Amino acid sequence: MGDLAVVIVSWNVRDLLSTCLQTLQSDLNQSGIDADILVVDNASTDGTPGKVAQRFPWVRLIANQENLGFAAANNLALLEVRGPNAPAIRYVWLLNPDTEVLPGTTRALLGCLERRPEAAVAGAKLLNADGSLQHGAFRFPGLVQLAIELYPLPARLYDSTLNGRYPSRYYESEEPFRVDHPLGASMMVRTKAIGQVGLLDEKYHMYCEEIDWCWRLRRAGWRSYCVPSAQVIHHAGQSSAQVPVASFVNLWRSRARLYHRFHGPVTRALARQMVRAGMMRRMRAATPEMTNACEEIRRAWRGIR
DSSP states (O other): OOSEEEEEEESSOHHHHHHHHHHHHHHHHHHTOOEEEEEEEESOSSSHHHHHHHHOTTSEEEEESSOOOHHHHHHHHHHHHTSTTSOOOOEEEEEOTTEEEOTTHHHHHHHHHHHOTTEEEEEEEEEOTTSOEEOOEEOOOOHHHHHHHHSOOOGGGTTSGGGTBOOHHHHHSSSOEEESEEOTTEEEEEHHHHHHHOSOOTTOSSSSHHHHHHHHHHHTTOEEEEEEEEEEEEOTTTTGGGSHHHHHHHHHHHHHHHHHHHSOHHHHHHHHHHHHHHHHHHHTTOOHHHHHHHHHHHHHHHTOO
C-alpha cells in the first residue's frame, strides 16, 4: 500500500461507478502508483454492492444499510483510513462515482501536494462529457452569488468572477493556481491537515461539505489549489437528479448552515432576507411540491441570527 487512499461514495449510479473505477485503476497502473481504494455505498437499490464485489475485488467495499449522506459516508472511510491500526496514509482523494479519471491525473494531484507543503487540498480540472470546461473551483460564497442565483440578473454574470468563478485562462495553464475551494467531485486532501481541523461536518447531509472543510482549513492556515494538468470528466448531478426536490431543499439548508458558520451578523441578516424574497418569488409559479420545498427553505434560513 502506498501513501494514497481513494474514497468514492456511491448511490444508485452502478454503471457510472464502474467506469470511474476502470479509469481510476488504469491511471494508477500507468502511473505506477499504489493506492487503497474504498467504495462506500449508501444503500443503493440498483445492485451496486454486488457488481463492485464481483468486478472489482481489489476495492474495499463498505455497504451501508441506509443512505447516510455524502459527509457521513466519506467520514466512515476516512476513519478507517486514519484508524490506529491503519498504515500511514499521507493523502486521501475524495472522488465522485460519476467521474472519469484521465491519464496522468493522480500523479499531477500528488505532485501539487508534494511540492507545496502549505497545500491541504488539490482539486482537478473538471470537464463535461464533450470535453468543454466545467467550473470546478470557486471562491467562498457571499451575497453576490446569492443574488445571481435567486434573481433575474444578466446571464453573462453566471460564469463571471462575481459569481465565484475563476477565469477560464487559469485552467489553460499547466501551473496549479490558488483557489478558495474545489468542487467535492474531485479533491485530494493531506491527512495531516485533516488531523488538525477534523472530518467533514455530518450536519451537511448533502452539499457544501467541501466548502465548509476548505474554509476551516483556510482558517487553520492551509491553502487549496486547482491543478489544470489533472483532468477529470464529471457527469454532474447523476445522484441528485434522482430526487430533485429533496436535493433542492438539501442544497439550500446546507447553504443556511454555511452562511451561519462563516459570515458575520450583517451578512447573515441580508442573506436571510434575500433568500426569503427569492423563495417567495419562486413559489408564485411553483408546483405544490416545490412550494412546500421553498417554504421549508424559508424556515431553515429564518433560524440564522
